[in-house]
Amino acid sequence: MRVLVADDQELFRSGFVMILDAHEDITVVAEAADGQEAIDKAVELHPDLVLMDIRMPGVDGVAAAAEICRRTAAKVLVLTMYDIDAYVYDALRAGASGFLLKDVRRDDLVRAARLVMAGESLLAPTVTRRLIQDALSRGTPRPALRRHVDKLTEREVDTLQQIARGRSNAEIAAALVVSEHTVKSHVSNLLTKLGLRDRAQAVVFAYESGLVTVGSD
Structure with missing residues (x-):
């Protein structure tokens, strides 16, 4: 599995890279500090999975996810600080395959990456209902x-x-x-x-x- 990690916070980004690269079946092919860099590297390198922070300066994770899903076959797994983040639903509509909280445990991060690549989605029922409730209230x-x-x-x-x-x-x-x-x-x-x-x-x-x-x- 070839992974691109996109996060504007270097501490989070390097941590995710270290966790993923420790597994023989996962290779981090690039890092990105903002959405535009993530798009450019995804188009250039065609990773299997993009681990995408949802809130970044310039081009945010939602816009970047939409562009990456439109231009490549990569799956996108978005990261957020809060499970009630209003942007998460927009990211799913943009083509993301699910989301994780940034305080995810290392084993769960690896498991999530493998699940998404296997065709599963990361949407717990309670979180799904909350996201959809938000979407419906906004007229979507x-x-x-x-x-x-x-x-x-x-x-x-x-x-x-x-x-x-x-x-x-x-x-x-x-x-x-x-x-x-x-x-x-x-x-x-x-x-x-x-x-x-x-x-x-x-x-x-x-x-x-x-x-x-x-x-x-």
């Missing part, structure tokens, strides 16, 4: 998206609803009484049909389309 829902749900099979709709509630493949398999392999197939199919990058984008779609609502089980 787009009910017209609901027509795209008709492209999905009944099981794919069920799977999308489970993803939107922050559940893992194992949890979805148990809830729908199917195998994890079947769940993976459903996830792959629905992402393709809806033209979505990953599970995080599926969460955004599910709430913005009204397929799942805040507070629903």
